Amino acid sequence: MLRQVWALFRARFPSRWKAGMVLASLAGALLLSAGLLMTAGAAGLAWTNTEEFCIGCHEMRDNVYAEFKGTIHDTNRTGVRAVCADCHVPRQPGPMVMRKMRATLELYGHFVGVADTKEKFEAHRSKMAQRVWKRMKETDSIECRNCHHADKMNSELQSEKARARHAKGKAEGKTCIDCHFGIAHKEPDGPGPVDMKTD
Numbered sequence: 001m002l003r004q005v006w007a008l009f010r011a012r013f014p015s016r017w018k019a020g021m022v023l024a025s026l027a028g029a030l031l032l033s034a035g036l037l038m039t040a041g042a043a044g045l046a047w048t049n050t051e052e053f054c055i056g057c058h059e060m061r062d063n064v065y066a067e068f069k070g071t072i073h074d075t076n077r078t079g080v081r082a083v084c085a086d087c088h089v090p091r092q093p094g095p096m097v098m099r100k101m102r103a104t105l106e107l108y109g110h111f112v113g114v115a116d117t118k119e120k121f122e123a124h125r126s127k128m129a130q131r132v133w134k135r136m137k138e139t140d141s142i143e144c145r146n147c148h149h150a151d152k153m154n155s156e157l158q159s160e161k162a163r164a165r166h167a168k169g170k171a172e173g174k175t176c177i178d179c180h181f182g183i184a185h186k187e188p189d190g191p192g193p194v195d196m197k198t199d
Contacts, residue, residue, distance in 0.1 A: 141176035
């Protein structure tokens with residue numbers, strides 16, 4: 001088949017110069033198209049990581065974002081602020097793309113109104129939280145570790161209780177989300193991350 005295509009091409013462009021120009025033009029068009037697609041993809045990923053995008057729908061703006069306002073991740077003495085993507089989207093390229101692909105499936109819930117009222121949102125809160133906790137447990141809370149580095153924590157500035165709990169958690173193989181949940185959003189009814197059944 002390739003020979004037939006090449007034969008048709010050579011019949012249409014018998015001159016080597018013309019054939020070379022056509023091939024160079026096709027290669028250039030392909031490279032330009034690939035570059036445009038990559039640029040558009042990167043821009044799309046960046047846009048969907050903005051706070052404005054995340055709270056563009058009322059389900060997020062009126063529920064979890066409203067709870068986030070005023071928490072330590074929103075406003076604090078140092079002015080370091082986390083936005084939605086900092087905690088819910090991995091920064092590493094491969095895991096980020098995988099998370100974005102999973103998130104496109106979640107759009108279905110938005111369009112069919114799974115949580116479009118306060119009552120529906122509350123009815124699904126525990127399930128949604130457990131899904132996030134499960135993912136964070138699978139990644140050893142990489143979203144937390146993007147900002148919080150255990151080797152940079154000054155234990156002298158931690159309370160005695162916090163030092164003891166961090167040591168115990170490390171010895172038991174726990175990850176950040178096992179203990180630090182419900183700090184940016186309302187804690188749902190039901191089991192916390194430590195008590196969740198894992199498949």
